[in-house]
Amino acid sequence: MSQSPNRLVATIFGAVYLLVGVLGLFVAGGNFIGQEGGLLLGIFQVNHLHNIAHLLIGAALLTAGLRSTPAAKGTNTTVGAVYLLLGIVGFFIAGTAANILALNTADHILHLASAIVLLGAGLALDKSSATARPAV
Template sequence: MARLKEGRTQVSGLQPVQMLAALVGLVYLAFGIIGLIVTGFGDFAGSTGSTLWVFAVNPLHNIIHIVVGVLGVLMAVKSSGARTYGWLLLVAFGVLLLWGLAVTGVFATNPVSGLGNPLALNAADNWLHLGTALLGLIIAVMPARKAAGTPGGTSDAGDRMHTARAPAEESRQPRGRKLWRRGTAH
């Protein structure tokens, strides 16, 4: 693998990781908006008994879904942002999964019993949070699928993307010296 000469790698074109992050963001955004229609804003952090399909929801829970959705859509603009979003999903929903497991009585003792259940979590939410955390891991480590290069124009393989050099020209040049052609550095 060739070394990258000028730092960060840039990928060209829309990456699958960006589409997946945007899709997850849109699903959470829609879920949050529909949830707010179901619950309204009354009893903001209480256990209202409202459900959306099999998931327990309250207004605070819905606002968190909307924030997660907006973050996903905004961070999907760049490939690096989409990957960061994946790590955020993994960590945040991993913590929510552990919280939900404690609240729903899966653990022998509930270490967060004094904090209550402000998000109205139930067993179905735990499965959703597990799936979202795993999806976040997939987003975070998904490889790039299109041509990649550094800001200076070299690809990951070390070849020039904009100007092609003949292999013979490269071999004739002493190490450390730059090849000049028509006033342009290569």
């Protein structure tokens, strides 16, 4: 694997989200969908749908990180944008029937933090010479 920052970020985040998805399956109990869920690490509320989302996102990030810099850059940007939206919307849907992923405040904050790192990497790192601005 090349020394691309985007590939490194995608690989690390992918592995972490896969691990979180697997661990969450053990604490979610019988809650597949809805506002209720088990607590992962004693703070992050998860249900099985939430865990499946983590597994899919982790797989996408890990695959992109292992594949190529453009794949990692695009996946980091896309997942980062989705997490930014989810982090913001999450505050508004908590306590409503729309909260089918059993999100809580800790989840919102973690999703926003993930969004900052993923979007930052995807949008700011690995600038190709074709898109770099010439020196003035």
